[in-house]
Amino acid sequence: MPGAISENLAVLIVVALLSTAYIMPLLTKIGRFRVAEFFAVFMLALALSGGVYLAREILHNGAFTYAVGGWPAPWGIELSLDAVSGLFLITVGLVATPILLYASVDLVQDVGSRSRAAWFLTLFLLLVAALCGLGITGDLFNIYVMVEVATIASCAIVAAQNDATSVEATFKYLMLATIGSGFVLLAIGFLFVLTGNLNMNFIAQELAASWQNYPTALWVSLSFFMVGFGVKSALFPLHVWLPDAHSSAIAPSSAMLSSLAIKGYIIALLKVFYVAVGAEIITRLPITNILAVLGMLAIIAGALFALAQDELKRRLAFSTVSQVGYIFLGIGLGNIQGLTGSFMHILSHAITKALLFLAAGSIIKRTGKTRISEMAGVGFEMPVTLGVFAVGSLSMIGIPLFSGFVSKWQLLLGSLARGNYLSVIVLVGGSLLAAAYLLPVLRTAFFERPVQNPVVTEMAYVQLVAMLFLAVVILMVGVSPGVVLQLAKQAAMTLLGLEVLP
């Protein structure tokens, strides 16, 4: 990697986002709030282009490591830039930018005051920075720090609205997330005691040589990781906090949390399992099977819960529980197609769920109706919003030409490669259930006759652009997944320790 900027690009992305986060209140104080907003969106777009650039480098020239501050591992912090980080940086950028763009229009009105809005921007950027950090770090303690930052920031943006329900949901979220952090910290402690290292590559070397001496300790550590990250990423049955938190927050917060925040912890889990412990060991332990079973349970149970909800945002929140199951199932399958499917689904679900939450938030904001059964005829009042909602729904169901199909297809291939016919049935059944809980929304909005004709206007121009952007990305990935799929495949190969040809 030549050039000073591109050499340090990875760490620059995180540092830039962190520093932007802290100057938000200042910018608002001394300047105009609009300027702060614009600057935040601009920085996110910049981070996205940085991510794209890095991903291209990784695709063409292979993975590389970066020693922060010039201190080589194991003394310093090492960033490992491989296809996993490239893909996740792109995902974060692609989703966070339009969400913040969307949020910027009504932010002051949504959260109450200008100063609160400025703090919201701070928290939002902190969350994005932490997620980017999770994507690129190669160090266990670093992961812990980033996980904590992300958790606190997500809790705070749930509470941004400052009404009773969202504060209660935040409290519930905070309690469970803290328990999760405790598990993660303990698990890291175990690994540190076993190996004497926090750098994941060093841990892998140590473990490869000696894990058979302390299998129980390793077991305990891994199950703590699973529970800790499982709580945070809403793995069924540890999802109980998610529906409240994600449905009571304002639309951009819900979109951010449901699409990106939980994915950060999944990336962390993947790194711990496949990089720190190593594919060799992890696939020999039954823990992947447990993940696969929990993933399948999540797919079905989450979807059934979603079906039972009449409130649109709660239905979408439970849908996230179901969709996260797809990702865990892919991780559990532990083969190249399965992991590729998981990575594709991390991207595809992030884009899709962000779009659905933004669209749902728009409907609720304009019509004041939160229940699906009340939304008759809304499709004609807000054609663009409901149009992009339709795109999101079809992608979530996994119709070909939409991005959701690409991940579903890879997961199906992965299941068959493992000879796991049960998961084929679950995957197919899961997408049928997704159709069952998403299509009625469209049916009600477009084909049922409205009771009376409320005068409703479409969202602001900028918000429509943000949503259309996500819809176009869904279609682009769906129609021609080429490069992204290659990146996901390479990420899977990296995790499995297979030779990656640049």
Added chain:
Amino acid sequence: MSIALVLLAIFSTTFGAIWVAVTPREAKTERNGVVLGASLASAVIVWRLLYLGLYSGVYPAFDLGVASLSLKLALDPLGLTYAVIASTLWVFASVYSLGYMASSHKQRQYFSFFLLSAGTTLGIAFSGNLFTFYLFYELLTFATYPLVVHGSSKEALEAGTRYIKYSLVGASFILAALVMLWRVTGGVLDFESLPSALCAAPSSQAVVIFFLFLIGFGVKAAIMPLHGWLPSAMVAPTPVSALLHAVAVVNAGVFGVLRTVYSVFGVDVVQSMNIQPLLLAICSITILMGSLIALKQDVLKRRLAYSTISQLAYILLGAFILHPLALAGAILHMIFHSTLKIVLFFSAGIVAEETGYVKISELKGVGRVLPLTLGSFGIISLGMVGMLPLSGFWSKYYLMRGSLATDFWILLVVLIISGFLNALYFVPITISAFTGKSDLEPRQKTRALWLMLVPTLILVGLGLVFGLWPGLTLPLVDAVVAQFFSL
């Protein structure tokens, strides 16, 4: 050049759909022009492609080169048969729709999706590999759903939900089969190379895949017991029932089964799987049960729906016999059943529009008020029974010859019984319509009525022409048979 034609055939209606969607609500003339023009254009192009294929032997095939699962379009005689049926009848249904929907609400939505479905149908017909097929097959469900629920009544919405449930469940069976097939053949999904790739597959897996496909396509082909959506979908506007539930959608299912048997597995593999008796039994049961249930229906469109279920099984029967003559019968029946059944639906629609009657028991004497309509119905229903000089005779004749040429002569009995049942549930309608007494006043023939009547009458003529000169279809049927049987 021919590649451009193929794309143009698919996209002319798609562009038409977009055009209609953005045309202002009041610009009726423009909208009608676009609807007619788009469907006519795509029909003309399909005929041109058929001509090129049959007489110059040009069957364009090309990869669209997107996605890692390649999208491939490839023409062949079988696909062209379906394309020609659908696109030609689409023109008739367009004219009919202009009359039928003249005073209806939400016309833009109706005609947009009407044209969009046409493009999707052609996509199915021209698919060159199974993945492309699956893609368009799935899209067809979503393109046709708004047409089914067009009335927006509670009943329509329920029928639509049922339709989409059945279709999506069916499509998931296809997806499961597709991914298993991908695994077995190592990624080969092209229709051209599939039969040879599957020869080596372990037969137990092949049987599983075959039945997954059969269940998947069987939903749209309305094989019993997967037919439940079709009768309830009759709540849709009549042109929709006529086109989708007698021609495009149900034939997409049948076409899928034909593809599965002939282009995916191939005659030899299917024969070696020893499942023929079972398949033929399923078809026979559907034929007989469909006819029996049709007898009991009093709502005309529901009777037609059950008749369709029964008649579609004829086509499948012909396909499963795995004999050149029977395949010829199946192809002929696909062509003739579509052209005949659409007339019956058209007539039923005119009766419902002009008199408000939807039940058969109400039709007494209506023939005197609407002689042309009921006359068409009477003539064409004879064709459904299989009488000369109507086209329906010839397809049944070939099906019978096919069953006699193989060991399955028992099917002859099934076909004869079913023909008898067809007569029982069709002929009395005509008789009572012309003999009974009615207190209806003769109506003024409005422009809307003529728009509905003219396509109906032309199709009656077509039924007679094919009945008198069945050889007209010979080049096409020959080509299809030669494609799958080396004679």
